[in-house]
Amino acid sequence: MSLSRVGVYVCHCGTNIAANVDVARLAEFARSLPGAVLARDYPYMCSDRGQALIREDVSEQALDRVVVAACSPRMHEPTFRDAVRQAGLNPYMVEMANIREQCAWVHDDRARATEKATRLVASAVARAVLLEPLEERQVDVEPGVVVIGGGIAGLAATLTVAEAGYSAYLVERSGSLGGRVRELDRTYPTLDKVQVVLRELVSRVAAHPNVTILLRSSVTSVDGCVGDFTVEVKTRGANLGEGVDASRDSQTLVVGSVIVATGFDPFDPRRKPELGYGQYPSVITTLELEQRLAAGDLGDNGAAPRRVAFLQCVGSRDVQVGNPYCSRVCCMVVAKQARQLRGLMPDAEITVYYSDVRTFGKGAEEFYDETRAQGVLYRRASVSEIVRSQNRVRLVGEDTLLSRAIGVEVDLVVLATGMEAGADSASLSAMLRLQRSPDGFFLEAHPKLRPVDTATAGVYLAGCCQGPKGIADTIAHAKAAASSALIPLLRGSVQADAATAIVNPALCANCGLCVEECPYGAPALDPFRGVATVNALLCQGCGACAVVCPAKAISLQHATACQVLAQVDALMA
Amino acid sequence: MRAVIPVSNGDTLGAVRDFLRALITEEVVDAVLVPMETTDGAVAPALVADPELLEAANPLAPVLGLNAAPVVGHVSLRTPRARIGVVLRSCEMRALVELVKLRQADLADLVTIGVDCLGTYDVPVYNALRDSKGGGALDSDALLASAETGDLAPQEGYAFRDGCQMCEKPHAEGTDITLELFGADLRVGIPVSLPDDVAVRLGLVAAALDSGEEHGRRVKVVERLVRARTQVRDARFAEILARLADRRLGRIFASCVRCHNCMTVCPICCCRTCLFRTPTFEHEPMQYVSWAERKGACRLPADTLLFHLTRLNHMALSCVGCGVCTSSCPVQLPVGSVFRAIGHRLQGTFDYVPGRDTEEPLPMVTFRENEWSEIGEE
Ligand SMILES: Cc1cc2nc3c(=O)[nH]c(=O)nc-3n(C[C@H](O)[C@H](O)[C@H](O)COP(=O)(O)OP(=O)(O)OC[C@H]3O[C@@H](n4cnc5c(N)ncnc54)[C@H](O)[C@@H]3O)c2cc1C
Ligand code: SF4
Ligand code: SF4
Ligand code: SF4
Ligand code: SF4
Ligand code: SF4
Numbered sequence: 001m002s003l004s005r006v007g008v009y010v011c012h013c014g015t016n017i018a019a020n021v022d023v024a025r026l027a028e029f030a031r032s033l034p035g036a037v038l039a040r041d042y043p044y045m046c047s048d049r050g051q052a053l054i055r056e057d058v059s060e061q062a063l064d065r066v067v068v069a070a071c072s073p074r075m076h077e078p079t080f081r082d083a084v085r086q087a088g089l090n091p092y093m094v095e096m097a098n099i100r101e102q103c104a105w106v107h108d109d110r111a112r113a114t115e116k117a118t119r120l121v122a123s124a125v126a127r128a129v130l131l132e133p134l135e136e137r138q139v140d141v142e143p144g145v146v147v148i149g150g151g152i153a154g155l156a157a158t159l160t161v162a163e164a165g166y167s168a169y170l171v172e173r174s175g176s177l178g179g180r181v182r183e184l185d186r187t188y189p190t191l192d193k194v195q196v197v198l199r200e201l202v203s204r205v206a207a208h209p210n211v212t213i214l215l216r217s218s219v220t221s222v223d224g225c226v227g228d229f230t231v232e233v234k235t236r237g238a239n240l241g242e243g244v245d246a247s248r249d250s251q252t253l254v255v256g257s258v259i260v261a262t263g264f265d266p267f268d269p270r271r272k273p274e275l276g277y278g279q280y281p282s283v284i285t286t287l288e289l290e291q292r293l294a295a296g297d298l299g300d301n302g303a304a305p306r307r308v309a310f311l312q313c314v315g316s317r318d319v320q321v322g323n324p325y326c327s328r329v330c331c332m333v334v335a336k337q338a339r340q341l342r343g344l345m346p347d348a349e350i351t352v353y354y355s356d357v358r359t360f361g362k363g364a365e366e367f368y369d370e371t372r373a374q375g376v377l378y379r380r381a382s383v384s385e386i387v388r389s390q391n392r393v394r395l396v397g398e399d400t401l402l403s404r405a406i407g408v409e410v411d412l413v414v415l416a417t418g419m420e421a422g423a424d425s426a427s428l429s430a431m432l433r434l435q436r437s438p439d440g441f442f443l444e445a446h447p448k449l450r451p452v453d454t455a456t457a458g459v460y461l462a463g464c465c466q467g468p469k470g471i472a473d474t475i476a477h478a479k480a481a482a483s484s485a486l487i488p489l490l491r492g493s494v495q496a497d498a499a500t501a502i503v504n505p506a507l508c509a510n511c512g513l514c515v516e517e518c519p520y521g522a523p524a525l526d527p528f529r530g531v532a533t534v535n536a537l538l539c540q541g542c543g544a545c546a547v548v549c550p551a552k553a554i555s556l557q558h559a560t561a562c563q564v565l566a567q568v569d570a571l572m573a
Numbered sequence: 574m575r576a577v578i579p580v581s582n583g584d585t586l587g588a589v590r591d592f593l594r595a596l597i598t599e600e601v602v603d604a605v606l607v608p609m610e611t612t613d614g615a616v617a618p619a620l621v622a623d624p625e626l627l628e629a630a631n632p633l634a635p636v637l638g639l640n641a642a643p644v645v646g647h648v649s650l651r652t653p654r655a656r657i658g659v660v661l662r663s664c665e666m667r668a669l670v671e672l673v674k675l676r677q678a679d680l681a682d683l684v685t686i687g688v689d690c691l692g693t694y695d696v697p698v699y700n701a702l703r704d705s706k707g708g709g710a711l712d713s714d715a716l717l718a719s720a721e722t723g724d725l726a727p728q729e730g731y732a733f734r735d736g737c738q739m740c741e742k743p744h745a746e747g748t749d750i751t752l753e754l755f756g757a758d759l760r761v762g763i764p765v766s767l768p769d770d771v772a773v774r775l776g777l778v779a780a781a782l783d784s785g786e787e788h789g790r791r792v793k794v795v796e797r798l799v800r801a802r803t804q805v806r807d808a809r810f811a812e813i814l815a816r817l818a819d820r821r822l823g824r825i826f827a828s829c830v831r832c833h834n835c836m837t838v839c840p841i842c843c844c845r846t847c848l849f850r851t852p853t854f855e856h857e858p859m860q861y862v863s864w865a866e867r868k869g870a871c872r873l874p875a876d877t878l879l880f881h882l883t884r885l886n887h888m889a890l891s892c893v894g895c896g897v898c899t900s901s902c903p904v905q906l907p908v909g910s911v912f913r914a915i916g917h918r919l920q921g922t923f924d925y926v927p928g929r930d931t932e933e934p935l936p937m938v939t940f941r942e943n944e945w946s947e948i949g950e951e
Contacts, residue, residue, distance in 0.1 A: 034859075509845050511675045516938040525676075530651070548937055550887040551844035552853065561853045569860075573867055 004129045005037045007063040008121065009054060011045035011070035013100055018043075020104040022114040026069065029118045035129040037061060046076050051083040058087035065089075065128045069097040069121050090133030092498065092558055097124035119571050126570035130563045134498035139537065141227035141488045144255040146171060148219055148428075151179020152471055153463025153478040154261035155201050160482035161259075162210035166489050169212045169253050170205070171219055171233055177202050179263050183287060185294035187471060188336040189367035194471070195294070220250070222431050223521065225537055226458025227256050227494045257458045257485035260442060261478060262428065264419035264464040267315025267323070275314065275415060276386040280393050283386060283413045285314075286333050293340055304345050305411030309395055310334045311383055312354040316418030325439050327418030328468040331358050334416045335368045338376040351377040351408075353395070361470065381406055386413060419468040432459050433519060441467045452481040456540075457494075460485045499558035500539035501546060505531040507553035514545035514554045523554065574769045575788065576777035577762040578752075585717050585759040589752065590627050592765070592775070593686075596658050597624040599774040602684050603655040606645060608632050614703050614710045620648060620657070632660045632688050635716055636699035637734065640840040640895045642668035646678035658684040662693070663745050664736070664895035667928025668840035670747070671891040674935055677843045684771075687745025689754035691716050692725045692733040695900045702731055720754040723794035736896015736909050739806040744795045747930075755798070756790030764791070806913075813907065813914040823878045825911060828904050831874045835898035835908045841888040849880045885915055890936050891927045892916035 008030035012018035023041040030039035038061055042050050045068055057063055066089070068080050073096040081091035097120040107113035145161045147154045150172030161168040176182065178198050187194045205211055217235040224230050231253045266287055269277035277283045282305075284292075292298050298305075312334055316327040331354070338350050357378065359368040372378060383397035389409050397406045421440030422428075429436055433456045435443040442461050445453035452460050462481035463474040488494045501514075501522065508531040514523045515532065522538035523545055525531070532554060534545075543556045552561050580588040596602050604622040607630045611617075616634045618641045621627055645659050661669065666687055672678040694702065703711050719725050725743075727733045737743075745751045750767040757764050764780070772778070816825060833849065836842045848854075854876050864871040892912050899909035920927065923936035 507845055507851070509675075509677065509843055511677065511843065513675075513935070513938055550842075550848065551846060552848050552851075553845070561848075565853070573863065 004035045004065055005061070005063050006033075006035045006065040006067055006125055006128050007054070007057050007061065008033070008036050008039035008067045008069065008125060009045050009050070010039065010041040010099075010121070011050070011068065012041060012043045013070060013104075014043065017070070017100050017104040020107060020110055020113045021099055021117045022110065025114060026099075026117050026121060030067075030069075030121050030125065033122055033125045035065075036067075036125055037063065045070050046079050051079065054080065054083045055087040058084060058089055063089070065093045065095070065131055067095050067097060067121065067124045067128050069099045069117065069124065071100040072096075072098050072102075091136070092134040093128075093131050095124045095128040095131060097121045119573070122573060123567045123570040127563045127567040130560070130566055131558070132560075134557055136498050137496045137536065138493045139225070139227040139496050140493050141256040141491065142229070142254050143167065143489055144169065144253070145257045145259060145482075145485050145489070146219070146229070146231045146233075146253055146255045147259045147261055147462075149173070149179070149261035149263055149463075149465065150177040150213070150215075151261060151263045151463060151474075152181045152198070152201070153263065153465075153474045153481075154179070154259070155205050156475045156478035157259045157261055157462045157482040157485070158211055159201070159205050159208065160479050161486060162205070162208040164482075164486050164490075165210065166486065167210050167212070167255075168208075169214060169231075169233075169255065171214045171217045173216070173218050175216055177205070177213070177215075180266075180287075181471065183294070184290050186336065186340065188332040189361075189363035191336070191339075219428075219431065222258065223538070225496070225540070226456075227488055227496075228537065229255050229258055229458060231255060231258065256489045257460065258432065259460045259462050259478075259481050259485050260428065260432065260434070260454075260465055261462040261481075262422050262425070262465045264441075264468065265422050267321075267327075267417040267420050269314055269415050269417055271321055272314065274385045275311070275383075275413075276388075276393065277415060280386070280388060280413075282393055282411060283415065285415050285417045286310075286330065286337060287417065289337055289414050290333075293337065298344070305348055307349045307392075307408070307410040308338075308341060308345075308351070308412045308414065309408065309410045310338055310350070310352040310414045310416060312352065312357075312416045314415040314417045315420070317355070323418060323420065323439065325468070326358060328358075329470045330416040330418055332361070332364055332367070332470065334414075335359065335371045335376075337414065339367075339371045339374060342371075342374050342376055349377070350375070351379055353379055353381040353383050353397070355380065355382060355400070361472070379406075419464060422465065425465070432456060434459065437467075439467070441465065452477060452484050458485075458488060496537065497541055499541045499556065500536045501534045501541070501543070501554050501556050503532045503534055503554045505529065505553075507551045508532050509551065509553070513548045513550075517544045517548040518542075519544065574772045574777075574779050575764060575766045576772055577780045578765050578777070580760060580762050583760040585763065586631060586633055586713075588763055589632060590630050592763075593630055593658070593660070594624040594627045595775050596684070596771075597622075597627075601656075601771050601774055602658040605630070605658040605660065606641070606648065607658075607660040608634060608641075610634065610710050614700075614708060616699075618644060630660075631710070633691075633713055633717065634699075634711065635691060635693045635713055635733075636696060637662065637693040637737075637895075637897065638696040638900070639838065640668050640897045641665050642672050642840040643677065643843065645669055645683070646672055646843075649679045649681075649683050650677065654682055656682050656684070658686055658750075660686045660688060661745075661748065662688060662690045663742055664690070664740065664893055665840075666745065666748055667742070667893035668895060670928045670931050671841055671893060672843060673931045674933075675841075675843055675891075680931065684750060685748040686750040686752070687748030688752045689720065689745050690737070690740070690743040691720055691754065692727065692737045692743070694727065694731065695734050698731055698734075702728055717754075717759045721756060721758050721790075721794075723755055723798045725798070734896055735899045735907070736894060739802065739809045739910070739913070740894060740896070741799050741802040741806050742894075743798060743802070744791075747928075753791050756788075756792075756794040764788070809910050810914040810917060813910045817911070817914075822881060822911070826877060826881050826906060829877050829881070829906060830904055831877045831880060832903060833880075834901040834903065836880075836884055838897045838901045839884075839888065840895065840897070841891045841893070842884065848883065849876065881911075885912065888912075889916035889919050890923065890925060892920075893928045 010023045010027045027039040027041040080094045085091045099117045144167035146169045147158045158168040158170045184194045220234045221232045234250045359365045380401045381399050385396040387394050392409045395408045437443045444451045460481040462478035510530045520538050523532045523534050526533050545554045546556045606620050608616050609619040610629050610631045642665050753764040894913045896909040925936050
């Protein structure tokens with residue numbers, strides 16, 4: 001046991017840790033732990049100098065294991081693994097004790113936080129002593145990307161991948177490309193004809209030699225891992241896409257990354273029956289007005305409405321329908337449409353009933369000011385009901401600034417319906433092992449640092465499937481997703497985590513529990529040997545199999561029963 | 574089909590033996606796995622290929638040392654294999670169903686033969702009883718006679734196994750062939766339900782039982798028995814749960830000698846090598862010392878409580894209540910009652926009934942999105 005030589009490094013993280021934990025005492029305590037040969041504290045272990053300290057000690061003091069007491073391993077474990085790798089140690093001989101997020105940041109009693117930190121460090125050292133070197137694996141990357149969803153996000157991502165010189169397969173469920181943007185007229189804040197922009201993008205994508213477009217198609221299964229995904233695509237009816245054999249209705253694509261760009265579903269205002277949508281023809285949605293504007297026909301049979309009301313936040317910021325979030329585009333969509341109507345019907349009275357107006361973004365606030373300057377009225381109100389009033393409808397509610405009841409008769413009501421996660425998000429999330437945030441949209445790996453990555457390596461998010469966005473943000477997001485998706489392709493090979501599950505065949509009873517438990521389909525029963533085996537390429541190291549296997553015949557390398565027991569035991573000491 | 578196996582001269586056991594023999598001679602099966610009696614009266618399961626030897630078969634002997642479900646796995650799990658008739662008590666059949674789910678047995682080439690269980694003695698008790706009657710095989714006429722009314726009672730001065738006393742499912746269910754002892758006058762005939770083609774081969778004809786009151790009698794006897802046994806069971810559970818609340822698991826198992834018998838005999842514990850017999854639990858000397866220093870004292874052998882907790886964790890959802898663990902405990906701890914009491918509550922949580930149906934998925938590997946939403950995140 002004491003044959004190991006562990007070096008312990010306590011990070012101050014500036015004052016992040018040092019303010020609440022006595023780092024010098026902690027280092028002194030660490031020196032007394034069985035197996036530890038040295039312990040130091042240092043202001044920033046992740047800095048170049050901090051890492052150099054580890055490298056020097058590994059060579060000069062012949063350390064064979066390193067414990068870093070600092071932040072979460074999700075933050076800097078890769079950093080310290082690299083550091084020891086450079087010093088000639090196996091990168092899996094590093095253990096981190098999280099004394100920042102799980103200690104310094106959440107306690108304010110310095111003495112007790114220091115006491116807790118000693119336990120965390122003791123536990124990390126107990127485990128470090130039992131660490132075993134693991135062999136890292138390189139996986140060759142297939143030079144292609146599947147993009148699911150051919151809206152503006154999917155198009156932008158596809159083009160970026162194709163331009164970088166890699167094959168892009170664009171899988172679109174419907175019979176045409178463009179998604180929701182196909183239904184739009186002009187965009188805020190420039191009032192450009194959006195179809196012109198879209199047509200150009202679509203034709204560039206369609207004409208690109210690296211692009212394969214699969215219309216009326218959906219992905220039916222995704223297997224494998226970053227660098228080597230096998231994607232099954234099913235196509236309904238004749239395929240109009242180019243370069244694709246129209247006679248085949250399903251095909252297998254093997255690619256290195258997958259980009260999900262499946263967009264959003266508009267909120268269905270029938271879920272708020274008090275607004276009379278579907279009941280009164282003069283109550284329409286912004287999407288329908290958009291289509292009418294694009295067609296140049298307001299659907300009013302020539303009798304221009306004299307009074308128009310826009311209702312903001314329909315199905316957004318509304319806990320009752322389960323959508324507490326802001327859909328981000330509606331305020332600007334309303335400002336845009338109101339401005340367009342103003343131009344078409346100079347005499348009409350146009351009022352926007354809002355609860356807050358949120359016009360962030362370049363040129364947006366200016367656009368909103370100009371809309372008001374042109375005579376569009378904004379009234380802070382909460383509209384509780386829309387009822388029939390002869391051949392018009394009547395808005396009933398309250399002016400929330402004046403605290404006065406509202407009862408206005410109008411010719412046209414436009415509901416600014418928000419965005420919701422696509423109806424098939426649940427099945428997609430199961431297929432791609434994507435997590436979803438409480439609002440139902442796909443969850444990014446980190447809200448700030450990794451906005452296009454997901455918890456599954458090699459799968460990226462583009463556009464509104466991750467959350468509501470306007471076109472500009474969607475395209476920025478999509479190009480970011482494409483760049484990230486290109487990283488493994490450009491590298492040509494990816495390093496797969498070596499901390500996968502392995503089976504000890506002598507202990508395996510062939511019960512198959514692990515096979516059923518694994519979310520990634522990695523273990524299988526070998527019919528000849530009568531034991532489970534693990535496909536290391538599929539294994540994500542989640543450990544579910546090791547938990548369910550009673551005999552621990554299957555175990556997670558780097559989290560063996562002995563390591564975990566030692567860790568728990570030291571924690572309780 | 575339901576038929577009656579004829580009994581001549583009141584020799585019920587003889588009729589059962591003839592029936593099993595016919596299964597082999599009429600080529601329904603190649604061999605029969607059944608409890609056999611040795612010449613001096615001990616009883617143990619054996620795989621019998623020679624029909625002549627079935628003269629020593631005794632599936633009615635009121636003794637159970639071993640739950641035979643795991644050995645059924647031995648003869649059924651891999652191919653090539655033979656067609657085998659397996660004679661099982663109800664707790665053994667339930668265990669077999671669980672083992673099928675755990676891929677430790679395969680029903681494909683088996684003919685399961687269930688026998689209503691009239692209660693069993695622990696092996697030493699059974700032996701003592703035999704000795705008191707002058708040795709040799711035990712005459713179980715009295716017990717067989719009680720099948721008709723369901724007033725099952727052990728020989729005076731002796732007790733059935735702890736597991737049997739609280740067994741609320743003594744009646745055979747879910748087997749291919751069922752010897753329906755409850756409610757029947759076994760001196761005259763043994764009602765049996767079996768597949769039509771097997772009946773034809775054995776020359777049995779459908780009895781006018783289906784409509785008749787005989788079947789109704791079995792149902793009534795079983796109902797009454799289940800009710801009575803459930804009461805005993807619930808009283809036992811209440812007692813154990815009170816002890817658990819009061820003295821906790823550690824105290825109940827305080828005198829456990831950690832012989833692992835309970836795990837070895839448990840039909841559900843089907844690991845090749847139990848985790849607790851691997852080096853995972855071989856600690857360094859200083860480890861024991863540090864535990865002793867931390868807590869003041871460290872019980873040895875260590876990890877005894879952890880063993881029981883882990884075993885509960887691994888198999889209590891599938892505990893079929895056979896009680897062979899209690900029977901095998903050298904220090905007479907109420908292992909089975911504890912495992913059943915805790916298992917019963919766990920099983921209820923997941924609406925899971927072990928042994929009911931091979932198609933019923935194991936809760937451990939079933940993911941329900943809304944499960945236990947009261948704990949943790951929505
Ligand atoms: C009324 C309204 C007006 C708007 N006006 C503006 C504006 O003026 N300016 C602005 O910047 N933004 C505007 N927006 C926002 C704009 O519509 C979105 O930013 C844009 O549509 C997002 O593009 P997307 O590709 O992410 O999603 P989508 O447009 O929803 O495209 C998703 C695509 O994926 C396909 N798909 C979905 N699921 C699958 C699947 N499982 N398999 C294969 N394919 C699938 C769909 O068929 C669709 O083609 C407006 C939105 C609305 C509702
Ligand atoms: S759960 Fe364990 S014993 Fe069962 S098949 Fe998997 S590795 Fe083998
Ligand atoms: S650790 Fe086990 S359950 Fe998790 S992915 Fe690997 S094989 Fe599957
Ligand atoms: S724990 Fe005891 S009662 Fe339960 S199945 Fe195992 S041996 Fe039978
Ligand atoms: S206690 Fe657990 S590990 Fe041991 S044999 Fe039973 S199921 Fe297997
Ligand atoms: S059989 Fe009894 S003594 Fe042996 S391990 Fe089980 S409970 Fe302990």
